[in-house]
Amino acid sequence: MTRRKHNKPSDTEPLVALHGVSLSKGGRAVLDQVSLSVPPRRIITVVGPNGAGKTTLLRVLLGLEAPDSGTVRRQPGLNVGYMPQRLPLNQLFPVTVRRFMNLQGRPGRTAVVDALELTGVGHLQQRPLAGLSGGELQRVLLARAIVQKPDLLVLDEPVQGVDFMGEAALYRLIHSLKESLDCSVLMVSHDLHVVMAATDQVICLNHHVCCEGTPETVESHPDFVQIFGPRDAETLGVYHHQHSHHHDLSEQGGPAARD
Ligand SMILES: Nc1ncnc2c1ncn2[C@@H]1O[C@H](COP(=O)(O)OP(=O)(O)OP(=O)(O)O)[C@@H](O)[C@H]1O
The missing domain is CATH 1.10.8 (Helicase, Ruva Protein; domain 3)
Structure with missing residues (x-):
């Protein structure tokens, strides 16, 4: 697919950067001093329990909601989907x-x-x-x-309502879209097993950023284990991922093979 953008974003600056973002709703802190940046050509996944503030974080990043404090910086002219x-x-x-x-x-x-x-x-x-x-x-x-x-694709639970086989195919599609559009992807997901194999960086959010890094780093972080439980965290351990190839999870025996 050819790009028809005139103002290509800088290759060295983050596409979007949040610094110390806080936002309360109904008297409760939904986002608490959240900082993150999205570099060019990366897939970043936000995971976290229900109500952790993931959707709110995306909406603040997109400029759809204003934070109470902190800064949100998007590259000028950034094209976001x-x-x-x-x-x-x-x-x-x-x-x-x-x-x-x-x-x-x-x-x-x-x-x-x-x-x-x-x-x-x-x-x-x-x-x-x-x-x-x-x-x-x-x-x-x-x-x-x-x-x-877009230069940046923001996806809020893109595989909801999709069965396991469909999930794996959708994540493969997202990866190939990132390549063909030459864009970054920031997505929210609950599908820990599949998404860990399909992302460059994971941010674990529970109102604040509990931990972040490569899937391998995050899956062994104590805060991640505490939120998702030792069973999920251990089973994630089988998914050490090489990013130079695509996964066909159906060939690995589906979800039962990981339990
Ligand atoms: N207008 C509002 N007033 C009060 N609380 C709100 C309001 N909007 C959202 N919240 C609360 O903010 C919290 C974060 O919501 P958000 O949708 O960002 O979480 P989430 O991590 O995306 O959740 P889920 O995984 O269930 O989609 C939730 O507890 C939600 O009930």
Whole structure:
């Protein structure tokens, strides 16, 4: 896929950097002194328990919510694609996939077709959005997030509603999109086993950043083990990952093989 951006972001500066970001809601600290940066061409995954502030963190990073304190710095002109956790319109809204793709920013027919083809759902253009399966819908949402050829792809639980085999395929797709778009990916995930094999850096969030680093570093961190339990942390240990190849988890025997 060719890039049509005029202002390519700096290769040396972070695309986005948060420093000391805090935000309270209903009198409770949702984000507490959170700092992170997203360098170019990286896949960074935020993990953490329910209610840890992961979605809020993404929304602050995107400028959709303002922090109470701290700074959020995005490279000027940064082109960001966002796949939210929930569809911002009623899924029963009677639109076809192609119409849905054109609701935001009017990307044009070629860009829409390209994006749908890239995410493997080009054949669904004329189908009603409301009739899609969970996996098909996630791929359409992913297509909408990449339609403007972003420098940074922000994905909030991109594999929700997708079965295990579909999850592995979606993570492979995300990896290949990162390569073909030459972008960075920041995503939230609950799928610890699969995501650990598909990311360069993990940030474990529980209102504050508990630990961060490579999957290998994070999986043995005491805070990570405390949050996710020794069983998850131990089983993650089998996934020491070489980033020079793709995984087909189906060939490894599926989830039962790891338990
Ligand atoms: N308007 C609000 N008022 C009070 N509390 C709120 C408000 N919006 C969000 N919260 C709380 O902020 C916390 C963080 O929410 P957030 O959606 O960021 O968490 P999360 O880590 O993405 O959760 P999940 O994994 O369940 O999606 C939650 O406890 C949520 O209930």
